Amino acid sequence: MQNFLTANYHAHTIRCQHASGTEREYIEAAIAMGIREFGFSDHVPCPFRDGYVSGIRMTMEQAPEYVRKIRSLAREYQSDIRIYAGFEAEYIPEFYEEQKKLFRTLDVDYVIMGQHFWCSEDKGPCTAAVTGDESRIRSYVNQVIEGMHTGTYRYLAHPDIMNYRGMDSVYDWEMTRLCRAMKEMDIPIEINMLGLRENRHYPDERFWKIAGETGNRVILGIDAHCVEQIYDRETYEKGIKLVEKYHLDLINGMDMR
Ligand SMILES: [Zn+2]
Numbered sequence: 001m002q003n004f005l006t007a008n009y010h011a012h013t014i015r016c017q018h019a020s021g022t023e024r025e026y027i028e029a030a031i032a033m034g035i036r037e038f039g040f041s042d043h044v045p046c047p048f049r050d051g052y053v054s055g056i057r058m059t060m061e062q063a064p065e066y067v068r069k070i071r072s073l074a075r076e077y078q079s080d081i082r083i084y085a086g087f088e089a090e091y092i093p094e095f096y097e098e099q100k101k102l103f104r105t106l107d108v109d110y111v112i113m114g115q116h117f118w119c120s121e122d123k124g125p126c127t128a129a130v131t132g133d134e135s136r137i138r139s140y141v142n143q144v145i146e147g148m149h150t151g152t153y154r155y156l157a158h159p160d161i162m163n164y165r166g167m168d169s170v171y172d173w174e175m176t177r178l179c180r181a182m183k184e185m186d187i188p189i190e191i192n193m194l195g196l197r198e199n200r201h202y203p204d205e206r207f208w209k210i211a212g213e214t215g216n217r218v219i220l221g222i223d224a225h226c227v228e229q230i231y232d233r234e235t236y237e238k239g240i241k242l243v244e245k246y247h248l249d250l251i252n253g254m255d256m257r
């Protein structure tokens, strides 16, 4: 099959409690669509204090089973597709060391950054919340850059997740700073196909205009939370239109291991 992704590294599993379908169904959909490399990057677990339990991610205890499951399917399907086990993680300093240890212990193939929060999710707002507060967009950019300097994260998912509605000059300044830093570190940034499909505030054209001018490497990510999203060629075509409109430097895959 043609005219679709050849690699996707952004997919979730039921462990995050807001996705559906089995890993096997995702893999078979990927094979049917001609995808040659498929990575699972479920929401990273966080070592919460005070007994807080998240409703939007797996627990630390579930992580080994998650990776084992993906590894066993990777072996089973190795002649048809290359399967990777990874995580989508926020960079949150208070969790970082423990998460880093988890990535090492489980020997995951890769981690992508998806900065949904600035701090523990039970304490702070989501970065996707509408805001006119310029200190929020500034700390978003600072924290992403600081996290990327660790070298842990392979690409930045939905870099445009901040729903900043204040002054355009502030948006441009901060997002230019983000794009330049990602370019300097050679970190690809993702056009998020789930946002595109659901008409969310991202992909934000203000952002992609800046990325085009900065010359960032860009990757498409399905961000699959159900099987239908893997079969969605229409959204892929919309993504390609965005790539063409802003002359983005699209890459078709990465060396994930
Ligand atoms: Zn999710």
Ligand SMILES: [Zn+2]
Pocket: 010, 011, 012, 088, 114, 157, 223
């Ligand atoms: Zn995701």
